[in-house]
Amino acid sequence: MRNLLLASVAALAAGPAFAAGLDIEVEGEANGVIHIELFEDTAPAHAERLTTLAAQGAYDGVVFHRVIDGFMAQTGDVQYGKAGGDMSRAGMGGSDFPDLPAEFTDARSFERGVVGMARSQSPDSANSQFFIMFAPAPHLDGAYTIVGEVTEGLDVLDAIKRGTGANGAVVGQPDVMASVTVTE
Template identity: 55%
Template sequence: MADIKDPENTIIVTLKGGDVTIELLPDVAPEHCARMKELVREGQYDNVAFHRVIEGFMAQTGDVQHGDMEDGFNLRMAGTGGSDKPDLPAEFSKLPHDRGTLGAARSANPNSANSQFFINFSDNHFLNGQYTVYGRVISGMEHVDAITRGEPPAEPDRMIKCVVASDA
């Protein structure tokens, strides 16, 4: 069980193997943290697929536009969409992309993050200063490690349910 210090800034993601507890870092990336809580509270992350999962690198999810669709077309499109909210400005910091950190996925434009994010399987310091770090897994990393690999996986794992801990 996670030691939750700030329930308002903690997200619990239910995966097939169990819960993953993510501590958000609003002092580091306030806009990214606010966006994640907003999408979680709207239920937009529920049933969204992990559409890009690379062994030794990271698991990416959060395409709320395409990621909850069951048909092959939308899974092929997963990773190309976001939410109906405006893109976020980069909130780069000195925090490293260590194992278990949450990073904001984006296009080549540093100010294009929207709803997609990734969880690092390993220390990926080559990403430092280029992608916003805004959270870290504080329990359940073994469930992240068990996510099915692929780009996209043939049968992708999903975020079954996401809640802000203070709402649980």
């Protein structure tokens, strides 16, 4: 029993910053895989939400509906953001799960490749949508939950079709998350 307890304490002390991740297969102007490591240590509820939706297949076929050059690419609207659907409401939906309370941290900052949770005006309104940073944006620190970071596939991220419409809305055929799988 004592050895098990010591092993458990040692495992917690040496625990990784990331445990689970996502592989996002992107199709469109960008083609390839973006690998994201999730920060289960600082944003456990948000990381769990992303892995749950990915495991259910909810993200498969969801478009990058808002892409602002030099800033970020946003996706994850499982309600209104499916490719082939009416894109006029993309970015306005979420999932069937309740919104999440914010999980802010001072341990990380919005840098290139960081993944943040999209939300409405309320800090406690993140649900299924997320965004990936093209460049640092320290003005977002402490205002949005940081849930992970890209560890492979920044070239794929950089190739995602940029928005030209109002507020970065992608006009025409947006790039799509063809499939999103959970990795360990």
